Amino acid sequence: MWLLALAILSINPFSKVLNIDDKGRPLVRIGLATGVGEVLVSGSGLVLRDPDGSMKVAGAGEWKVRLVSSEPGTARWWVGVSYTDRDQVDGYVVNERGFVMNLGGMMLDLRRRIVSLGPYSSRREALRVLGQQKKLNEYAFLYSDVVQRPEGIFEARSSSSTVRGRALAFTALRGVTVKGKGFSGTYPGTVYVLLDIRGRLVVVNELPLETYVRGILPGELFPSAPMEALKAQAIAARGQVLSKIGARHLGDPYHLCASVHCQVYKGLASVHSRTSSAVKKTTGLVLVDSHGHPVDTVYSAACGGHTEAAHRVWDGPVVPYLTGRFDLTGRRPALNLTRERDIRTFIMSPRYRGACSRKGVYRWTVRIPLSFMDALVRKLGAGRKFRRMRVLSRGNSGRIMELLITGDGGDTVLHGELTIRRRLGGLKSSMFVWDRTRDALILHGGGYGHGVGMCQWGAIGRARAGWDYRRILKFYYPGSRLVRIY
Numbered sequence: 001m002w003l004l005a006l007a008i009l010s011i012n013p014f015s016k017v018l019n020i021d022d023k024g025r026p027l028v029r030i031g032l033a034t035g036v037g038e039v040l041v042s043g044s045g046l047v048l049r050d051p052d053g054s055m056k057v058a059g060a061g062e063w064k065v066r067l068v069s070s071e072p073g074t075a076r077w078w079v080g081v082s083y084t085d086r087d088q089v090d091g092y093v094v095n096e097r098g099f100v101m102n103l104g105g106m107m108l109d110l111r112r113r114i115v116s117l118g119p120y121s122s123r124r125e126a127l128r129v130l131g132q133q134k135k136l137n138e139y140a141f142l143y144s145d146v147v148q149r150p151e152g153i154f155e156a157r158s159s160s161s162t163v164r165g166r167a168l169a170f171t172a173l174r175g176v177t178v179k180g181k182g183f184s185g186t187y188p189g190t191v192y193v194l195l196d197i198r199g200r201l202v203v204v205n206e207l208p209l210e211t212y213v214r215g216i217l218p219g220e221l222f223p224s225a226p227m228e229a230l231k232a233q234a235i236a237a238r239g240q241v242l243s244k245i246g247a248r249h250l251g252d253p254y255h256l257c258a259s260v261h262c263q264v265y266k267g268l269a270s271v272h273s274r275t276s277s278a279v280k281k282t283t284g285l286v287l288v289d290s291h292g293h294p295v296d297t298v299y300s301a302a303c304g305g306h307t308e309a310a311h312r313v314w315d316g317p318v319v320p321y322l323t324g325r326f327d328l329t330g331r332r333p334a335l336n337l338t339r340e341r342d343i344r345t346f347i348m349s350p351r352y353r354g355a356c357s358r359k360g361v362y363r364w365t366v367r368i369p370l371s372f373m374d375a376l377v378r379k380l381g382a383g384r385k386f387r388r389m390r391v392l393s394r395g396n397s398g399r400i401m402e403l404l405i406t407g408d409g410g411d412t413v414l415h416g417e418l419t420i421r422r423r424l425g426g427l428k429s430s431m432f433v434w435d436r437t438r439d440a441l442i443l444h445g446g447g448y449g450h451g452v453g454m455c456q457w458g459a460i461g462r463a464r465a466g467w468d469y470r471r472i473l474k475f476y477y478p479g480s481r482l483v484r485i486y
């Protein structure tokens with residue numbers, strides 16, 4: 001009887017601790033779809049398992065899976081606004097989430113402190129608060145703690161048999177094919193059909209971390225990139241997966257979702273031989289900081305000649321290896337990019353060649369009609385006519401972090417590089433200066449993305465210049481070192 005109980009425990013889907021397979025490799029759970037009414041499951045040598053019991057059914061053909069009945073669980077909801085290393089932040093609750101686990105002799109510390117508002121007893125109330133916070137900070141997010149798990153019964157039906165269970169698990173020789181409304185794909189490892197906190201059907205794929213990294217890498221960097229850049233990217237992607245576990249989807253029955261929110265994942269459909277080779281050659285390699293903690297290996301497309309500081313972008317603690325540095329092929333210039341005069345020189349002068357020098361990415365120009373700015377002023381409640389804008393602060397790379405917009409009805413401040421990019425019509429980055437003409441603002445900008453951590457075009461440039469992946473990673477995450485965790 002206790003063996004049975006263990007089987008149930010090992011798939012407590014709301015636990016964020018990673019399961020380990022029989023070869024000692026960590027397994028990650030990816031949420032593929034939520035709220036789908038009915039799914040079709042097939043695969044060669046498909047095995048259907050009811051994880052509540054020991055039943056095994058070797059199923060040929062296609063299985064139709066649906067939810068027979070369910071009771072939602074209960075949760076407490078929070079709105080996260082940033083991360084911190086402090087115990088207390090005035091006016092907020094500081095919640096510690098995540099876990100510590102031993103992986104290959106290394107203590108993987110995936111705990112973090114979230115600066116939060118709440119708790120709220122309903123999702124609706126939390127969503128309302130999230131909406132207010134998003135106006136100020138695009139990085140605000142919703143999370144929850146499960147108080148009581150949902151309950152339900154699933155039914156899987158093939159042409160010859162029917163299986164019922166509180167959760168279902170499918171495995172197949174060459175991947176499990178799942179089709180539902182709005183999604184379909186073939187997935188390695190195990191495909192679970194589970195309940196989310198609201199009592200809805202969720203499709204979850206559990207697979208080895210390495211296999212997952214193989215699946216997502218082609219979406220992170222194009223497979224024809226130099227091999228050393230692909231290897232650096234594989235290690236950075238692996239690190240990103242680890243650092244997101246226990247920080248995202250805290251109230252969901254999986255670690256990460258399969259959309260852009262976490263990382264686009266399409267199962268076996270997207271693997272490519274060159275990116276898979278880069279993953280294989282770096283199997284189990286993870287970057288750690290001076291304390292032995294996994295490095296938060298963030299990256300973006302192009303820094304524009306200077307990488308940005310993490311704490312300026314995400315409003316968290318200072319991260320020693322993510323404070324920003326020049327990413328140039330030549331000498332380090334004596335410029336302070338937080339100053340208006342210096343950032344203008346840096347962007348406008350052709351003298352400064354970035355490792356990420358690429359047409360349309362390293363430097364760009366955008367024209368914003370004043371009529372667009374008038375509309376923005378109205379949206380922000382600062383009157384009807386745009387008067388002017390002024391930079392209140394820039395990050396270390398020169399990305400604007402606070403922008404004062406003045407309309408004929410008053411002032412508004414846009415906070416954060418992502419908010420500024422989105423409000424101004426979807427800019428590549430907030431590293432820009434501008435000139436005003438009679439009817440428009442002409443923006444002269446640099447870089448693509450938030451600019452924190454590894455610069456992907458820079459990594460490509462450096463790989464082409466003969467750098468190996470170790471040197472590339474050391475450059476973009478200074479003070480870090482590589483360890484093999486399995």
Ligand SMILES: [Zn+2]
Pocket residue numbers: 248249256257258259261262263
């Ligand atoms: Zn997600």
Ligand SMILES: [Zn+2]
Pocket residue numbers: 302303304305306327354355356455457458
């Ligand atoms: Zn760069």
